[in-house]
Amino acid sequence: MERRVAHWKHLDEPERDLLGEYTGELIRSKNWEAARGFALTEEMRLLIAAQAALLILGLSFEHYREVGAIIVHPTTVVLTGERGSSVPGLMTDAPMPILGEAAHKGPILIAWDAVAMDVHHPERGHNVVFHEFAHKIDMLDDVVDGTPPMARSEIDRWVQVCTAEYERAQLGGDDLLDSYAGVNTGEFFAVATEVFFDRPVEMAEQKPDLYDVLSGFYRQDPAARVTGTPR
Ligand SMILES: [Zn+2]
Structure with a gap:
């Protein structure tokens, strides 16, 4: 390892x-x-x-x-x-x-x-294993919609933050989330997961809201592992 x-x-x-x-x-x-x-x-x-x-x-x-x-x-x-x-x-x-x-x-x-x-x-922020296994987590509730099962209290902010970023990706994306994240909401979650784990410091800086909701869902703070400073 x-x-x-x-x-x-x-x-x-x-x-x-x-x-x-x-x-x-x-x-x-x-x-x-x-x-x-x-x-x-x-x-x-x-x-x-x-x-x-x-x-x-x-x-x-x-x-x-x-x-x-x-x-x-x-x-x-x-x-x-x-x-x-x-x-x-x-x-x-x-x-x-x-x-x-x-x-x-x-x-x-x-x-x-x-x-x-x-x-x-x-x-590079690409990881096929993170991507495919994230799809499986999304599918736990039988709907492939980019919203995996989570606490009710977390859903409103999740949807609000992810929808805004998804719409940006649909318009062509950027350096962090490419246009593939705009294909559908299921792909958005899988691509965002790749970037969250592979380029966490950049995501925390450039897309702090998205970083926060993903960090809340996965219960991990990968940026802090790199920088030593928890958010
Ligand atoms: Zn996919």
Whole structure:
């Protein structure tokens, strides 16, 4: 972990213990599969599970109850066949390359080369593991709407803050949240999660309200881990 997971150095001892526990539980209790012709190694499982575990350090292992199979592909997966497009109500059959996918009531698909790249470069703010596992957390209430289950008292501010940022992303996005965050509210939550964990200091500075609601939901303050100053 120390060598391969960039976030490890920012965690304190209790967080490392918990990360180790959840990582082991994910490896043991979930169904890991390799795409045809690809061999899944212990290291691959470990790196994917450890990053997924980071998301739930302040939540609980129960938050991954919807995670069934995790299917690892060597590289980008090309979707074919007729399916819903990013435009509601429109179908498409154009081949589409993806780095990952989290199907509602279905498996998580992950491209290994993207994982290997992301894990070394958190500063880019892209992390396919955070992204797909965030979708699974969003799906806990059976609605993929970018609002995972949370306390009633938190929802109003969450919706208000996220809607404003989502509308900004729909207009093209910015350096922190790119236009993919504007595809729909489900993608917004997944992309915002990637940036919250990978570029927390920048998010806390540039989008303090969004940082606050995400910090409240995940019960983590990743910017403070880097700067040493809690918000
Ligand atoms: Zn997505």
